Amino acid sequence: MKQTLIIANWKMNGSILANSKLLIAMLKFHNKLQHVELVICPPFPYLHQVKEYMVGSNIKLGAQNVNENNSGAFTGEVSADMLKEFSCRYVLIGHSERRALFQESNDIIAKKITQAMDAGLTPVLCIGESLEQREKGDAQAVILEQLSCVINDIGLKKFKSVVIAYEPIWAIGTGQTASPEQAQKVHRMIRQYIYGLDPILSKSISILYGGSVNEINAAELIKQKDIDGFLFGGASLKSDSLETICKLKI
Numbered sequence: 001m002k003q004t005l006i007i008a009n010w011k012m013n014g015s016i017l018a019n020s021k022l023l024i025a026m027l028k029f030h031n032k033l034q035h036v037e038l039v040i041c042p043p044f045p046y047l048h049q050v051k052e053y054m055v056g057s058n059i060k061l062g063a064q065n066v067n068e069n070n071s072g073a074f075t076g077e078v079s080a081d082m083l084k085e086f087s088c089r090y091v092l093i094g095h096s097e098r099r100a101l102f103q104e105s106n107d108i109i110a111k112k113i114t115q116a117m118d119a120g121l122t123p124v125l126c127i128g129e130s131l132e133q134r135e136k137g138d139a140q141a142v143i144l145e146q147l148s149c150v151i152n153d154i155g156l157k158k159f160k161s162v163v164i165a166y167e168p169i170w171a172i173g174t175g176q177t178a179s180p181e182q183a184q185k186v187h188r189m190i191r192q193y194i195y196g197l198d199p200i201l202s203k204s205i206s207i208l209y210g211g212s213v214n215e216i217n218a219a220e221l222i223k224q225k226d227i228d229g230f231l232f233g234g235a236s237l238k239s240d241s242l243e244t245i246c247k248l249k250i
């Protein structure tokens, strides 16, 4: 059975003290998480701190971004090999905040995925439509374009190791989550698209939902057939919310 994947994206939040409190609280419930794979994605400077706390637990470490190059004169950037050295297992790629604020194109995102995979990291490919695109009826086309650009670039064989995170931009950090039905409809569409390429992969690939997930709406969302877990931000900074979401019976 596929494990439920829960990824906590701290975004640009935290401090050494605040992180310590959160991590100590998490370690109290981590051993009850047999049915979920919990991944923490802190800002880069805190990777080491989180890694130290996670020793002996089954909580995994992830990063929020990676550069599309191997090494060299890319001031301020971090390579996939560096993340691997810091014990990262996962890396978020193409988050909508990076696409919008840092002009990351589908082409750059495909290159980042290749870098991540070459270093042995599991890339979490974030996709999703804006409110404007949804209202114009373009959501499906946008999502399939984001997916197909990556698949065409890296090839289906490599794509088998990618995790997909569907995050409607209008639901991120707004408190306005997609309804379980809305989310399921898109997840089903994504899975059917993958089915058309590779029926076996369509069953094994994890498709996460993200966008204002919290301890209240998570229970209904996770019951949806094609939702395999969550990528969440705000609620991941609150240990009580995190614990409730991780303990949901799938």
Ligand SMILES: O=C[C@H](O)COP(=O)(O)O
Pocket (backbone or CB within 6 Å): 009, 095, 167, 171, 172, 173, 174, 175, 210, 211, 212, 213, 231, 232, 233, 234, 235
């Ligand atoms: O990476 C996480 C997503 O952007 C969702 O963030 P949020 O849970 O704060 O809406």
